[in-house]
Amino acid sequence: MTQILVNGMLLSANYALIALGITLIFSIMNVLNFAHGQMFMIGGFVVYYAVVVWGLPFPLGLLGAAVIVGVIGMVVESVFFRRVMKNSSREENTMLLAVGTALLLENVALSLFGEKQRGIPPIISGVYRLGDAFLPANRLLVLGISLALIAAVLLFVNYSRTGRAMRALAQDRTATLLMGVDVPRISTLGFGLGAALAGIAGALLISISGVNAGIGTAISTKAFIMIMIGGAGVMSGALLGAVTLGFAEALGYAFFPGSVTYLIIFIGLILFLLFRPQGIMGKPWG
Amino acid sequence: MIQVSRRTMLMSTGALVLAAVMAGPSGALAADKVLKIGQLGVMSGPEASWGLVNKFSALATAEMWNEKGGIEIGGDKYKIEIVSVDDRNDPKLTVSGAERLTGEGIKYIIGPNMDTTATSVRPIAEKNKALYFPYAFARSLYTAPAENAVLGMVASYQVAPVMYKILKEERGVKKIAFIARNDSDGLLQREEGVKVAEALGLEIVSKDDTYESSITDFFPVVGNVVAKNPDLIVMSSVAPAHAPQIMRAAREMGYTGLFGAESAQDMKIINEVAGEMGSGLISIGGASTPEIRSPYMEEFIDRYTKIAGEWNDEAGTKAYALEMILGTLQKAGPAAIDDIEVFKAAIPEFEMKNPFLKEDAVVKYVGTADFGQKRQIGVPMVITETKDGELTTLSIGSVE
Numbered sequence: 041m042t043q044i045l046v047n048g049m050l051l052s053a054n055y056a057l058i059a060l061g062i063t064l065i066f067s068i069m070n071v072l073n074f075a076h077g078q079m080f081m082i083g084g085f086v087v088y089y090a091v092v093v094w095g096l097p098f099p100l101g102l103l104g105a106a107v108i109v110g111v112i113g114m115v116v117e118s119v120f121f122r123r124v125m126k127n128s129s130r131e132e133n134t135m136l137l138a139v140g141t142a143l144l145l146e147n148v149a150l151s152l153f154g155e156k157q158r159g160i161p162p163i164i165s166g167v168y169r170l171g172d173a174f175l176p177a178n179r180l181l182v183l184g185i186s187l188a189l190i191a192a193v194l195l196f197v198n199y200s201r202t203g204r205a206m207r208a209l210a211q212d213r214t215a216t217l218l219m220g221v222d223v224p225r226i227s228t229l230g231f232g233l234g235a236a237l238a239g240i241a242g243a244l245l246i247s248i249s250g251v252n253a254g255i256g257t258a259i260s261t262k263a264f265i266m267i268m269i270g271g272a273g274v275m276s277g278a279l280l281g282a283v284t285l286g287f288a289e290a291l292g293y294a295f296f297p298g299s300v301t302y303l304i305i306f307i308g309l310i311l312f313l314l315f316r317p318q319g320i321m322g323k324p325w326g
Numbered sequence: 327m328i329q330v331s332r333r334t335m336l337m338s339t340g341a342l343v344l345a346a347v348m349a350g351p352s353g354a355l356a357a358d359k360v361l362k363i364g365q366l367g368v369m370s371g372p373e374a375s376w377g378l379v380n381k382f383s384a385l386a387t388a389e390m391w392n393e394k395g396g397i398e399i400g401g402d403k404y405k406i407e408i409v410s411v412d413d414r415n416d417p418k419l420t421v422s423g424a425e426r427l428t429g430e431g432i433k434y435i436i437g438p439n440m441d442t443t444a445t446s447v448r449p450i451a452e453k454n455k456a457l458y459f460p461y462a463f464a465r466s467l468y469t470a471p472a473e474n475a476v477l478g479m480v481a482s483y484q485v486a487p488v489m490y491k492i493l494k495e496e497r498g499v500k501k502i503a504f505i506a507r508n509d510s511d512g513l514l515q516r517e518e519g520v521k522v523a524e525a526l527g528l529e530i531v532s533k534d535d536t537y538e539s540s541i542t543d544f545f546p547v548v549g550n551v552v553a554k555n556p557d558l559i560v561m562s563s564v565a566p567a568h569a570p571q572i573m574r575a576a577r578e579m580g581y582t583g584l585f586g587a588e589s590a591q592d593m594k595i596i597n598e599v600a601g602e603m604g605s606g607l608i609s610i611g612g613a614s615t616p617e618i619r620s621p622y623m624e625e626f627i628d629r630y631t632k633i634a635g636e637w638n639d640e641a642g643t644k645a646y647a648l649e650m651i652l653g654t655l656q657k658a659g660p661a662a663i664d665d666i667e668v669f670k671a672a673i674p675e676f677e678m679k680n681p682f683l684k685e686d687a688v689v690k691y692v693g694t695a696d697f698g699q700k701r702q703i704g705v706p707m708v709i710t711e712t713k714d715g716e717l718t719t720l721s722i723g724s725v726e
Contacts (some may be wrong), residue, residue: 043549044546047545047546047549050543050545051543051545051546054543092598146370147370150370150374154378154634154635154636155369155374155375155378156375156566156567156592156594156595156636156638157375157566157567157568157570157595157598157599158595158598158599159570159595159598159599159600160598161598161601162601167578167579167580174578174579174580176578179545179578245542245543248543249542249543249544249571249599250567250570250571250595250598250599252374252375252567253370253374254370254373254374255542257540258540258541258542259542261540262542289546290546293546293547293549293550294546294549294550297534297535297536299508299536299537299538302538
């Protein structure tokens with residue numbers, strides 16, 4: 041049982057970074073970023089090239105992933121999304137744009153990085169024992185970095201001037217505009233921060249499971265599950281969604297044949313949404 | 327500054343395009359006949375490497391022949407042109423891809439890569455009289471009344487008896503566990519593997535653990551398998567991307583036994599993802615291990631590396647399809663280029679020197695034992711083991 045709890049904890053922390061990024065973008069822009077998984081993938085590849093190809097230290101690769109994917113996010117927001125949102129009142133247009141961006145990034149990655157799985161050696165080696173559970177040192181380090189980053193993001197969003205502007209934008213776009221906030225700038229920064237979080241998650245997880253050009257869709261799917269559970273656009277909901285999914289996976293894989301786990305998760309999600317479509321922490325729509 | 331009107335610009339561009347179209351291809355076509363070979367498979371998404379290795383292998387072989395002036399069939403030289411279609415592992419796209427290729431008059435198609443996609447090609451191939459070379463193991467594809475598919479590699483159920491026997495007798499394996507991808511290929515390979523293990527008297531300690539191809543962390547899944555304390559963990563239909571992740575997760579949980587895979591793996595990926603935890607994987611390879619490869623294989627590896635950017639050990643099994651198609655066409659004669667019945671008639675007696683092996687061996691069509699007809703390329707059954715970051719040859723056999 042200890043191993044199951046350890047697995048749940050490790051998965052939850054990894055997923056939390058992914059969920060935070062996608063919910064940040066949704067809250068500020070009201071855009072479901074279908075390309076979130078592809079941004080995760082690019083973060084992983086940045087670290088791969090930094091560490092394996094160019095021989096740079098991992099922290100530099102991690103920083104590079106955050107910056108590069110963050111910049112990609114800002115460019116995508118200011119060049120594509122802002123324009124489409126300005127010219128179209130239909131929400132599905134931004135969804136289609138997000139899907140198109142996902143396909144674009146995936147195919148560019150396939151051309152640039154090739155079809156192979158890429159990975160880096162563990163950042164630190166060794167395995168700890170927690171009761172009868174195994175806790176690899178590398179996963180523990182990733183857990184620690186993830187928790188530190190989550191705390192940093194929450195502090196930034198809650199207490200910095202820019203973070204408060206992001207939260208204001210999430211609550212009421214018109215009121216924020218009337219209060220003199222530079223909405224386009226905050227939107228771009230928010231999208232960039234959300235993308236950077238996806239990049240960091242990819243950069244951390246490449247040291248555990250590696251990445252390939254096609255991994256994006258699976259990551260995006262998990263991200264959507266998490267924010268549907270927790271409530272789209274709510275930070276605490278994203279974290280709750282991550283913990284729920286992480287432990288559901290760990291428990292499911294331990295007690296049911298492997299593939300039944302996600303079947304149960306999806307059935308549970310459908311039933312849950314029937315009763316609480318806005319998620320645990322989300323406000324009812326309308 | 328010179329002012330250029332939009333109309334002048336458009337006209338100039340049009341003239342340039344027209345000139346390029348008339349001067350380029352028509353000159354080349356006049357000099358050479360072209361033999362088009364199709365390649366259809368998954369080249370994007372998590373399984374992208376399976377189809378892309380087919381594509382790069384076919385391109386490498388085609389380039390090597392084309393540099394020599396092309397392939398001579400019935401006294402005429404043909405330049406080889408590879409036409410690739412990505413089916414994204416979606417049978418609907420496989421069907422449209424097969425229709426597109428056969429619509430272009432292509433009679434020989436390398437791929438697809440999965441049972442579902444390979445099965446979906448069958449009606450198209452039969453209707454349009456095309457022959458295809460899948461890398462999928464469903465017996466129904468190659469057993470009469472089906473006769474338009476030729477298996478391009480050694481099937482898992484052909485490798486398993488040999489592999490498990492070696493591991494039982496030489497490595498003392500007694501307890502075996504299976505972990506399978508949850509798709510038709512993975513489940514089929516697992517069922518076949520379980521039958522073989524039972525026949526050999528091995529104790530099956532786990533066989534229900536499966537995972538989706540979209541899995542992102544194997545730690546929780548592998549934990550169940552490791553807890554059963556097997557001597558060998560067989561990864562059924564494992565993708566090269568997933569094998570090192572499973573191995574690493576198992577080793578991190580204290581597993582010290584062996585791993586088995588009845589599909590080709592890639593040493594570079596294993597080294598990158600699993601590092602020193604990647605030793606002890608027994609899998610099927612091609613003719614690419616250094617101790618058995620011929621100079622022609624070395625040349626193929628160089629060419630493949632130039633095209634794909636780096637070598638992939640999977641290509642050792644996928645180097646054979648185009649060479650066999652070309653060799654058979656040479657023997658069957660020019661009529662076979664447009665008539666697969668002529669090609670099929672040449673299959674039973676056809677054999678050629680295996681160009682990829684250093685030793686003097688022949689490669690021919692096999693499959694009678696499993697399919698009742700020769701509908702399989704006789705790729706050597708090279709069983710390899712990963713040891714200290716290298717692929718080493720454990721045994722070499724053949725399929726009849």
